[in-house]
Amino acid sequence: MSSPFRFEVLHTCKQSGARTGILHTPHGSVLTPMFMPVGTLASVKFVSPEELKEMGSQVILSNTYHLWLRPGEKIVEKAGGLHKFMNYDGPILTDSGGFQVFSLAKTRKIKEEGVSFKSHLNGDSLFLSPEKAIEIQNALGADIIMSLDECPAFPSTHAYMKDSVDRTTRWAKRGKDHHKNENQMLFGIVQGGEYEDLRERSAKALVDLDFPGYSIGGTSVGESKETMYKMIDYAIKHLPLEKPRYLMGVGTTDAILEGVLRGVDMFDCVLPTRIARHGTVMSSHGRINITNKKFEEDFTALDHECDCYTCKNYTRAYLRHLVKCNEGLGMRLLSIHNLRFLLKLTEEIRTAINEDRFLDYKNELFEKYDLNSVDSKGF
RNA sequence: GGGGGGGUAGCGAAGUGGCUAAACGCGGUUGACUGUAACUCAAUUCUCUCCGAGUUCGGCGGUUCGAAUCCGCCCCCCCCCA
Numbered sequence: 001m002s003s004p005f006r007f008e009v010l011h012t013c014k015q016s017g018a019r020t021g022i023l024h025t026p027h028g029s030v031l032t033p034m035f036m037p038v039g040t041l042a043s044v045k046f047v048s049p050e051e052l053k054e055m056g057s058q059v060i061l062s063n064t065y066h067l068w069l070r071p072g073e074k075i076v077e078k079a080g081g082l083h084k085f086m087n088y089d090g091p092i093l094t095d096s097g098g099f100q101v102f103s104l105a106k107t108r109k110i111k112e113e114g115v116s117f118k119s120h121l122n123g124d125s126l127f128l129s130p131e132k133a134i135e136i137q138n139a140l141g142a143d144i145i146m147s148l149d150e151c152p153a154f155p156s157t158h159a160y161m162k163d164s165v166d167r168t169t170r171w172a173k174r175g176k177d178h179h180k181n182e183n184q185m186l187f188g189i190v191q192g193g194e195y196e197d198l199r200e201r202s203a204k205a206l207v208d209l210d211f212p213g214y215s216i217g218g219t220s221v222g223e224s225k226e227t228m229y230k231m232i233d234y235a236i237k238h239l240p241l242e243k244p245r246y247l248m249g250v251g252t253t254d255a256i257l258e259g260v261l262r263g264v265d266m267f268d269c270v271l272p273t274r275i276a277r278h279g280t281v282m283s284s285h286g287r288i289n290i291t292n293k294k295f296e297e298d299f300t301a302l303d304h305e306c307d308c309y310t311c312k313n314y315t316r317a318y319l320r321h322l323v324k325c326n327e328g329l330g331m332r333l334l335s336i337h338n339l340r341f342l343l344k345l346t347e348e349i350r351t352a353i354n355e356d357r358f359l360d361y362k363n364e365l366f367e368k369y370d371l372n373s374v375d376s377k378g379f
Numbered sequence: 380g381g382g383g384g385g386g387u388a389g390c391g392a393a394g395u396g397g398c399u400a401a402a403c404g405c406g407g408u409u410g411a412c413u414g415u416a417a418c419u420c421a422a423u424u425c426u427c428u429c430c431g432a433g434u435u436c437g438g439c440g441g442u443u444c445g446a447a448u449c450c451g452c453c454c455c456c457c458c459c460c461a
Contacts, residue, residue: 036414038414038415039415040414040415041415045415045417045418046418061414063414063415066415066416093414095414096414098414099414099415100414100415100416102414103414103415103416104416119416120416121416146414149414151414189414215414217414219413219414220413220414221413246414247414248413248414249413249414250413250414251413252413255413268413268414269413269414270412270413270414270415270417271412271413271415272413273415274412274413274415274417274419275411275412275413277417277418277419278411278412278417278418278419278420280411280412289409289410291408291409292408292409293407293408293409323418326418327418328418330418331418
């Protein structure tokens with residue numbers, strides 16, 4: 001009996017070397033490159049699973065640390081697993097909680113055995129080990145799960161990063177040894193910061209452990225775009241072509257295009273949904289803040305080139321009004337738009353790759369959005 | 380008619396002689412947000428400007444070196460009793 005998972009590279013763009021692929025999971029097959037909406041607490045804020053499917057979303061992310069604390073993985077298990085719990089029958093990916101090691105850094109202590117945390121909810125002392133992270137994810141039941149890693153701050157010294165990378169590798173091995181459920185695909189996470197030798201060291205060590213897929217972590221933590229692109233280059237050239245690559249936490253238009261060019265298959269990011277709740281719209285002409293006064297009497301669609309539910313039915317003036325009044329519907333409609341914007345982007349990327357014109361497509365977008373003038377911020 | 384309370388920046392509301400162009404909240408404007416402690420956070424919000432200057436705390440007039448703060452008169456609002 002072979003694994004329910006299989007990744008195939010479908011086409012490699014003759015013009016750019018970027019690739020399309022298909023990843024088969026027990027909950028369906030998904031096309032890459034793809035963008036995965038983030039639903040940390042088993043919910044993409046303000047958007048239902050049905051709506052996500054309808055807009056072309058293929059995989060939903062959720063989070064081990066957060067579900068561990070609330071409602072607790074046992075509850076999710078009793079519910080029949082994450083899919084049943086959240087009423088979503090498509091593929092789910094859970095992050096290991098490694099990012100929380102970074103984002104909740106004030107209250108953590110990293111040791112060889114694992115990470116001591118203080119709960120951000122009530123201050124409880126918690127301990128997360130690589131094995132525990134796997135156990136929780138086994139109970140949650142996502143299709144794709146992550147090794148517990150350390151996501152070091154940027155910048156970190158070479159010496160610190162080397163220790164960290166080696167520990168993350170040891171954690172990856174421990175997690176892999178502990179993982180018994182073959183209906184879940186466990187990824188290793190490449191770290192190493194901006195150091196080429198450490199990215200290589202990390203990637204090679206993880207490849208030796210033979211994971212079915214590889215993540216690139218430690219990006220979008222304050223480094224420049226150029227540095228991030230180098231981090232991808234340093235890592236990806238040591239990863240096997242036949243395995244999926246997942247660039248964690250990256251979700252601006254320009255970075256997705258650059259990542260795809262470098263061979264990345266999967267992206268996720270809270271950015272589209274978070275900035276939507278705060279009034280920022282990703283559009284075919286760049287980011288706009290819908291709360292700006294200039295939209296007060298703008299009765300046109302958010303983005304004329306968008307085919308999303310929001311753009312088909314609502315005006316900028318109305319959306320501005322909703323967001324300014326703190327209406328949930330406003331956050332919802334902008335979230336739907338921003339997600340569809342990135343999902344549509346990845347659809348177009350796949351088409352362009354399959355037609356061997358990804359480079360042209362990418363250049364057209366960069367020109368259209370004038371990304372060069374705003375690349376410090378990204379799109 | 381009698382008694383009481385009050386009028387502070389767009390709104391609400393502190394402040395009761397100098398450290399006050401005036402706390403704080405709301406509203407307004409702008410910005411940030413990248414494996415979500417995030418319906419969050421930051422800046423700005425009398426006028427003109429580059430430091431800086433000029434007008435303010437119902438109105439007018441006083442006291443004082445100095446007043447939103449003390450005194451006098453006037454205007455307006457609210458509550459209670461007749």
